[in-house]
Amino acid sequence: MSASVPGVLYQRVAAQIAERIERMQYAPGERLPGVRKLSRQFGVSVGTVVQAQQLLEDQGRIEARPRAGHFVRARTALPSPPSPSRPQSRPTLVSGQAMALRLVQATHEPGVVSFGAAVPAEGFLPVQAERAALRRTMAHYAERATAYAFPPGVPELRVQIARRMAEAGCAVDPDEVxxxxxxxxxxxxxxRATTAPGDVVAIESPTFYGLLQVIESLGLKALEVPTDPERGISLEALQVVLERWPVKACVLVANHSNPLGYCMPVERKHALLELLGAHDVPLIEDDIWGDLGFGHERPPAVLAGDRDGRVLYCSSFSKTLSPGLRVGWIVPGRYREPVSYYKYVSNLATATLPQLAVAELLAQGGYERHLRRVRGEYATHVARLSDAVAEYFPPGTRMTRPQGGCVLWVELPHAIDSLALHERARARRISIAPGPMFSATGRYRSFIRLNAALPWGRAVEQAVFILGDLARQLAEEA
Ligand SMILES: Cc1ncc(COP(=O)(O)O)c(C=O)c1O
Structure with a gap:
């Protein structure tokens, strides 16, 4: 970060102190200079320094010790990421996804610490702005809000979505949404638009379990492709798969995948498109996490490089505004007609009121500012959770270094069965997502996925401690 970071004065001072911490000018465990000294150094008031310190404390970068001042928070050295996956690359019918419903239901049980579902807690969502937008919508468009908005959906919303997609490098006309x-x-x-029951679909491994549920419900076969936790799906392995099997579609999350959190480099996105083009296979791109990267730049979508309508781009506002609004979209490229038809026959239309409200909220401005805030929050919470896992989990634990999103993929020592850990954690009112849910073939038995988008505090830190302890017990019993 630098002095040109936008924001109010105390945020800029906090960013500069954070930069000194990054450069090890202030090392972990070291005491920060006193407030008067910092106020002289930065040429700001003591009050501004105090606010900056408060922000850095909230971000978990420094801690106050009674009568001793502020210290750079000691960071436990983070363990290395898991090795690239090596699933058996053959098509498989998916089963055993019923557990997912129990897991998401647990997110609403009072008193459960919900590491299991990748659902942001309320504090990460602009609830006030949504409430105001819903109120304004009912006041101005009561009649429209109660009528169907048949596919393709509310025009004002499609205009706003097309505008936003420019941020992902995509020149999209509202009529394509x-x-x-x-x-x-x-x-x-x-x-549905690209496959028929029994067809083979290439997916990353591990993958988001919701995708496995769709594949299961449509009677498709999943073909898991090896994936590197830092660079994404192996294009070399994908090439072999495309040469060997009659793949009808490839589905992936190139920006901050769930559960790995990687962001595929741009050259690899281009190479992916070329490879799929050579085999005439459509790409279903899920970009739901694309706006939630930890870097300064929003990564481009794979769609940005598509010249022949091969990409069906899917996203939603579930992670940035609210999952309960149920507002998402698809830009289906050359598959517009079947997608529109299937949308209509599935449920006639998406509810009109939330569509109008999201259009209103986006048109009002402030969404970008909200994204900036929430990206910082996600980064801070992922860092805190990583620190806590590094501290409390048994030796031999490995975990991802997400570049965006809000989940950590944790590899436990091999003797530990994540399904047993899941059961024991449930008994302690902690939910986690066990690894086999992220595979069509029940792989990843010693992996778990943890959601970091929870209000950080004693209860959450204590829950990480309990998980680490339960993992240790299971390792000892094995
Ligand atoms: C990669 C990915 N795709 C899709 C979804 C589902 O999104 P929605 O709630 O908008 O249906 C999720 C939710 O966790 C996700 O992580």
Missing amino acids: IVTSGCQEALTLAL
């Missing part, structure tokens, strides 16, 4: 009930529906429509 079809509104859906969340990203999950967009994925379902994309797969």
Whole structure:
């Protein structure tokens, strides 16, 4: 960060102190200079320094010790990321996804620490702005809000979505956008339009379990392709798969994948398109996490490089505004007609009121500012959770270094069965997502995925401690 970081004065001072911490000018465990000294150094008031310190404390970068001042928070050395996956690359019918429903239901149980579902807690969502937008919408468009908005959906919303997609490097006309009930529906429509029951679909491994559920419900076969936790799907392995099997579609999350959190480099996105082009296979791109990277630049979508309508781009506002609004969209490229038809026959239309409200909220401005805030929050919470896992989990634990999103993929020592850990954690009112849910073939038995988008505090830190302890017990019993 530098002095040119936007924001108010105390945020700029905090960013500069954070930069000194990054450069090890102030080392972990070291005491920061006193407030008067810092106020002289930065040429700001003591009050501004105090506010900056408060912000850095909230971000978990420094800690106050009674009567001793502020210290740079000691960071436990983070363990290395898991090795690239090596799934058996053969098509498989998916089963055993019923557990996912129990897991998401647990997110609403009072008193459960919900590491299991990748659902941001309320504090990460602009609830006030949504409430105001819903109120304004009912006041101004009561009649429209109660009528159907048949596919492709509310025009004002499609205009706003097309504008936003420019941020991802995509020149999209509002007429190319079809509104859906969340990203999950967009994925379902994309797969219905490109495949028939029994067809083979290439996916990253591990993958988001919701995708496995769609594949299961459509009677498709999943073909898991080896994936590197830092660079994404192996293009070399994908090439072999495309040469060997009659793949009808490839589905992936190139920006801040769930559960790995990697962001595929731009050259690899181009190479992916070329490879799929050579085999004439459509790409279903799930970009739901694209706006939630930790870097300064929003990464481009794979769609940005598509010249022949091969990409069916799917996304939603579930991670940035609210999952409960159920507003998502698809830009289906050359598959517009079947996608529109399947959308209509599935549920006629997405609810009109949330579509109008999201259009209103985006038109008002402030969404970009909200994204900037929430990206910082996600980065801070992922860092805190990583620190806590590094501290409390047994030796031999490995974990990802996400570049965006809000989940950590944790590899436990091999003797530990994540399904047993899941059961024991449930008994302690902690939910986690066990690894086999992220594979069509029940792989990743010693992996778990943890959601970091929870209000950080004693209860959450204590829950990480309990998980680490339970993991240790299981390792000892094995
Ligand atoms: C990669 C990915 N795709 C799709 C979804 C589902 O999105 P929605 O709630 O908009 O249907 C999720 C939710 O966790 C996700 O992580």
